[in-house]
Amino acid sequence: MSKRLRSSxxxxxxxxxxxxxxxxxxxxxxxxxxxxVHRSLGRHISQVRHLKHTPWPPTLLQMVETxxxxxxxxxxxxxxxxxxxxxxxxxKANPQDKVHPNKAEFIRAKYQMLAFVHRLxxxxxxxVTAKDLSKQLHSSVRTGNLETCxxxxxLGAQANFFHPEKGNTPLHVASxxxxxxxxxxxxxxxADPGTQDSSGKTPVDYARQGGHHExxxxxxxxxxxxxxxxxxxxxxxKPDHKNGQHFIIPQMADSLDLSELxxxxxxxxxxxxxxxxxxxxxxxxxxxxxxxxxxxxxxxQNHSTLVTETTVVPxxxxxxxxxxxxxxxxxKLARFNAHEFATLVIDILSDAKRRQQGSPLSSxxxxxxxxxxxxxxxxxxxxxxxxQPDYDSVASDEDTDPEATASKAHRQKxxxxxxxxxxxxxxxxxxxxDRDLDDMGSSRKGRQRSSVWxxxxxxxxxxxxxxxxxxxxxxxxxxxxKTEQITKNIxxxxxxxxxxxxxxxxxxxxxxxxxxxxMAALFPKKPxxxxxxxxxxxxxSSAYRLQSECKKTLPGDPGPPTDIQLVTQxxxxxxxxxxxxxxxxxxxxxxxxxx
Numbered sequence: 001m002s003k004r005l006r007s008s009x010x011x012x013x014x015x016x017x018x019x020x021x022x023x024x025x026x027x028x029x030x031x032x033x034x035x036x037v038h039r040s041l042g043r044h045i046s047q048v049r050h051l052k053h054t055p056w057p058p059t060l061l062q063m064v065e066t067x068x069x070x071x072x073x074x075x076x077x078x079x080x081x082x083x084x085x086x087x088x089x090x091x092k093a094n095p096q097d098k099v100h101p102n103k104a105e106f107i108r109a110k111y112q113m114l115a116f117v118h119r120l121x122x123x124x125x126x127x128v129t130a131k132d133l134s135k136q137l138h139s140s141v142r143t144g145n146l147e148t149c150x151x152x153x154x155l156g157a158q159a160n161f162f163h164p165e166k167g168n169t170p171l172h173v174a175s176x177x178x179x180x181x182x183x184x185x186x187x188x189x190x191a192d193p194g195t196q197d198s199s200g201k202t203p204v205d206y207a208r209q210g211g212h213h214e215x216x217x218x219x220x221x222x223x224x225x226x227x228x229x230x231x232x233x234x235x236x237x238k239p240d241h242k243n244g245q246h247f248i249i250p251q252m253a254d255s256l257d258l259s260e261l262x263x264x265x266x267x268x269x270x271x272x273x274x275x276x277x278x279x280x281x282x283x284x285x286x287x288x289x290x291x292x293x294x295x296x297x298x299x300x301q302n303h304s305t306l307v308t309e310t311t312v313v314p315x316x317x318x319x320x321x322x323x324x325x326x327x328x329x330x331x332k333l334a335r336f337n338a339h340e341f342a343t344l345v346i347d348i349l350s351d352a353k354r355r356q357q358g359s360p361l362s363s364x365x366x367x368x369x370x371x372x373x374x375x376x377x378x379x380x381x382x383x384x385x386x387x388q389p390d391y392d393s394v395a396s397d398e399d400t401d402p403e404a405t406a407s408k409a410h411r412q413k414x415x416x417x418x419x420x421x422x423x424x425x426x427x428x429x430x431x432x433x434d435r436d437l438d439d440m441g442s443s444r445k446g447r448q449r450s451s452v453w454x455x456x457x458x459x460x461x462x463x464x465x466x467x468x469x470x471x472x473x474x475x476x477x478x479x480x481x482k483t484e485q486i487t488k489n490i491x492x493x494x495x496x497x498x499x500x501x502x503x504x505x506x507x508x509x510x511x512x513x514x515x516x517x518x519m520a521a522l523f524p525k526k527p528x529x530x531x532x533x534x535x536x537x538x539x540x541s542s543a544y545r546l547q548s549e550c551k552k553t554l555p556g557d558p559g560p561p562t563d564i565q566l567v568t569q570x571x572x573x574x575x576x577x578x579x580x581x582x583x584x585x586x587x588x589x590x591x592x593x594x595x
Contacts, residue, residue, distance in 0.1 A: 009029055009068075010029075011029065011030050011031035011034055011095075012026075012028035012029060012030055012034075012068070012073040012076075013028075013030055013031075013034040013092075013093055013103065013106065013107050013110065014031065014033070014034055014092075014093040014094055014095050014097060014103055014106075015092070015094060015095060016031040016033070016034075016095035017031075017095075018031070019031045019034075019051075020032060020035075020050060020051055020052065020300070021034075021035040021038075021048050021049065021050055021051065022048065022049050022050075022051055022061075022064050022068075023038055023046045023047065023048055023111075024047040024048070024049055024060065024064055024188055025046065025047045025188050025189065026046060026072070026076060026111065027063075027064055027067025027068055027072030027073075027075075027146075027147075027150055028064075028067075028068060028072060028073050028076070029051070029064075029068055030048070031095075032300075032301070033099050033103060034093075034103055034107060035048055036099060037099065037103060037104045037107045037108070038107065038111075039293060039297075039313045040104075040313055040317060041107075041108070041111065041112060041317060042316065042317035042318070042319055043286055043289060044319045044321065045111050045112055046111055047188070047289075048293060049293075050293075050296045050300065053296045053299065053300055053498065054292075054293075054296055055232075057184075057218065057221065059180050059181060059184050059214075059218060060184050060188075062181060062184075063146065063181045063184040063185055063188075066146050066181060067146050067147060067150060067185075070146065070147045071147060072146075072147050072150055075117065075118075075147070075150060075151050075154050076110050076111060076114075076116060076117060076154070077092065077110065077116045078116055078117055078118040079115075079116045079117075079118070080092055080116050090116070091106075092106065093106040093107070114154070117154055117155070118151075118155075120155060130156045130157065130158060131161075133152050133155050133156055133157035133158075134152075134157045134158045134161035134163075134170075135161075135163065136152055136157065137149055137152045137153065137157040137158075137159075137161065137170050138161060138163050138166065138169075138170045138173060139173075140152065141170045141171075141173050141174040141177070141179060141182040141186065142173050142174065142176075142177040142179065143177075143179070144179060144181065144182070146181055146182065146185055149182060149185055149186075150185065153185075153189050159171070159186045159187075159189040159190050159191040160190060160191055160192055160195065162195075167197055167198030167199070168197035168198065169191065169195055169197070169203075170182075170186055170191065171183060171186050171187075171191040171192070171193065171195065171203045172195075172197050172201075172202075172203050172206055174186060174203070175203035175204070175206040175207040175210075175212070175215060175216075175219065176206040176207075176209075176210060177210075178207070178210055178212040178215060180212070180214065180215045180218060183203070183215060183218070183219060183222075184218075187222045187225075192223075193219040193220070193222050193223045194223055203219055204216050204219045204220060204223070207219055217241070217242065220241045221241060224239065224241065224246055224247075226281055226282070226285050226352075227246075227247060227349055227352050227353075229285060229288060229289075230284065230285065230288060230345050230348060230349055231247070231248040231249075231250060231349060233288045233291075233292065233345065233569060234250040234342055234345055234346070234563075234565065234566050234569060235248065235250040235563055235565040235566055236565035236568075237565070246353075246356075247349065247352070247353040247356075248349075249346065249349050249350050249353065250342075250346060250349075250563060250565075250566060251346075251563065262343065265347070266347050269347055269348070269351055270351055270354070274355065277351065277352075277355065279326070280348070281348050281352065283316075283326070283329065283330045283333065284333065284344065284345060284348055286316055286330065287316060287330070287333040287334065287341070288345070290313060290315075290316055290334070291341075291572075291573065291576070293313075294313065294576055295494065295572045295573075295575075295576060298487075298490060298491070298494055298575065298576060298579055299491060299494035299495060299497075299498060301491075314334060314580065315330075315331040315332075315333070315334035316330040316331055316333065316334070318331075337545075337573065337577075338549075338569060338570035338573035338574065339570065341573075342566060342569070342570070468526065469524075469526045469527065469528040470524035470525075470526060470527060470528060471527075471528040471529070472524055473523065473527075473529075473532070473588075473589050473592050473593065474522035474523060474589065475589075475593065476586070476589050476590045476593050478522055479519070479522060479585055479586055479589045480586055482515065482518055482519040482522060482582075483519065483582040483583070483585070483586050485515045485518075485519075486512060486515040486516060486519060486578060486579070486582050487579055487582065489508060489511045489512045489515055490512060490575045490578060490579055492504075492508050492511070493505065493508035493509065493512065493571070493575055494572065494575060496508055497568050497571060497572055502553045502564055502568070503553070505550035505553050505571060506547075506550045506551065506553065506554070508550070509543075509546045509547045509549075509550040509571075510547070512543060512546060512575070512578065513543045513544075513546070513547055516539055516540060516543040516578065517540075517543075519539065519582065519585070520536055520539060520540055523536060523585075529588065529592070531584070531588050532585070532588055535581045535584040535585045535588065536581070536585070538577060538580070538581040538584075539578060539581035539582060539585070542574050542577035542578045542581060543574075543578055545574050545577075546571065546574035546575065546578065549567055549570045549571050549574055550567075550571060552567045553567060
C-alpha cells in the first residue's frame with residue numbers, strides 16, 4: 001500500500017515527526033520508537049500496522065486516518081489537555097525522551113492503564129453502566145461520527161451488544177445505514193458480521209438489501225479474516241469470496257511433517273471442541289501477526305538500530321484476560337520454526353474448513369486418549385510435562401472432557417527443545433543433522449528434510465572433544481560491528497523478499513552466511529556460558545537453514561513444485577532467527593564485559 005504521509009502528521013505519543021506506524025484500535029499514528037513499546041504491550045492493547053509496508057484493506061486505513069484527523073488521540077489523553085494537569089506532574093512524552101523508561105512508562109499509562117481517559121461521574125442514583133454506553137453506541141453508529149463511537153468503546157461500550165428492544169446489534173445498524181467506516185471500527189473491537197438479529201438477518205444481509213455492495217463484500221472479508229490472514233501468511237493469496245471460495249489450504253513446498261507425533265497432533269486438533277479450537281486459532285493468528293510485524297520491522301529499520309533494545313518482541317506478550325497456561329502456550333508458539341509453524345497453520349485451516357462444512361470425524365474420545373498417552377510416552381521428562389502443561393485454555397464448561405488438553409500436541413514439539421538443548425557437551429558449531437535443534441523449534445526427526453542438510457555444503461567442523469570450555473568473550477565493539485554487517489545483509493534480503501526478487505535470495509543468503517561465520521569465529525570453540533552456546537547454535541543453524549531454503553528457488557529442482565510464497569515466508573523467519581541470535585550475543589557480551 002503506497003501511503004504518503006503529510007509532513008504535518010506527528011506521533012500521537014511523543015509528537016515526533018513522520019510517524020510510519022498506526023495503532024488501528026486506538027486510531028493513532030505512531031513513530032518507530034513508540035511503536036516498539038506498543039508491540040511489547042500485545043494486540044489486546046494495541047494493534048499495530050506499518051503504514052507503507054503492510055497490506056491494508058482501503059476502508060480500514062480510511063477509518064484510522066479519519067479517527068486520527070478528528071482528534072482520536074484526545075480520547076486517550078483527555079486529562080493531559082486540562083491545563084491543571086501539569087500541577088499533578090503528568091507530562092506527555094517528547095521525541096527527545098529515552099524509549100526506556102520515559103516513553104515506555106507514558107505509553108503504558110496511556111493505553112494499558114487508561115490513566116488519562118475521561119472518567120464518567122458515577123453516582124449511586126444515576127450510574128452509567130456498560131449497558132447504557134452500549135445503547136448510546138447502538139444509536140451513534142448510524143452517523144459518520146467515528147470519534148464519538150471510539151470514545152464510547154473506550155469507556156466500555158460493547159461492540160457486540162444485542163439491544164433488547166431493537167433486537168439487533170450496532171453492526172446491524174451501521175450496515176443498514178451503509179456506514180462502512182463504523183463497521184470497520186466495530187469489527188476492530190470484536191463485532192461479529194455473522195450475528196443474526198431477532199428476524200434472523202445478519203449485517204451482511206442488511207448491507208446487500210440496502211445496495212451497499214462494497215460494505216457487504218467487506219463484511220464477508222471480515223467474517224473470514226482469521227483464516228484469510230493465515231492463508232495469506234503462507235502463500236500470499238486470499239480466497240475469492242465474491243465467487244463463493246472462502247478457504248485456501250496451501251500445500252507445503254516440500255513434504256509435510258509425517259512423523260507419528262505430527263499425525264497425532266493433527267488428530268487431537270480435530271478432536272477439540274469448537275470453543276477450544278477457536279481459542280487455538282486466535283492464538284495462532286496473534287503469532288502470525290507477531291511474525292509478520294517483526295519481518296516488517298526488520299525490513300524497515302536502519303541496520304544499526306537492530307542491535308538496540310527496541311528490536312525484537314520475542315514471543316506473544318501476556319494477556320491478563322487469559323489463564324497462565326494459555327499464555328504459556330501462546331509464548332511457546334514462538335519456538336516453532338518456519339516449517340513446523342506452517343504445518344500447524346495448514347492443520348488449522350483444514351480443520352476450520354471442515355468444521356464450517358459440518359464434516360464429521362471418525363475418531364472417538366477413546367482414540368484421543370490413546371493418542372495423548374502415546375505422545376506423552378515419547379517424552380523422557382514426564383513430570384515436567386505433567387506439572388506444566390504446554391497449552392491449556394481458559395477454564396470453561398467444555399473443559400471437563402479429554403478434549404480440553406488436546407491442543408497440547410503441537411506445543412509438545414516445542415517443549416522438547418528445553419530437554420534436548422540442555423545437553424552440556426553440545427557445542428554451538430555441531431554439524432546440523434536430524435538431531436540438530438534450533439532455538440525456534442524441535443528435533444528434525446521425521447520432517448523428511450535431512451537430505452537437504454546433507455546434500456548442501458557441510459556445516460562447520462565439529463569442535464574437538466578435548467577442547468576445554470573457555471570463559472573468554474570478544475569485545476562488545478567487535479560483536480556489534482559484526483552484528484551490524486549481518487543485519488545490513490538481512491535488510492537486503494528482506495527488501496528482495498518484499499519486492500519479489502527471488503533470484504536475489506541465494507547471493508543474499510551467501511553474504512549472510514559469510515557474516516555469520518565471521519561473527520561465530522570471534523567466540524571460543526567451546527564457550528563456557530550456556531547462553532552464549534545457545535545463541536551461537538541458533539545463529540549458525542539458522543544461517544544453514546536459510547541457505548537451504550533459498551536454494552529451493554532454483555529452477556529444475558526435482559520433487560513437487562515450489563510454493564515460492566511459502567519459501568519466502570520461511571526465508572523471512574530464518575532471517576529473523578539470525579537477527580534475534582545476533583542481538584542476544586550483543587546483549588550477553590555487553591553484560592559480561594561490563595561486569
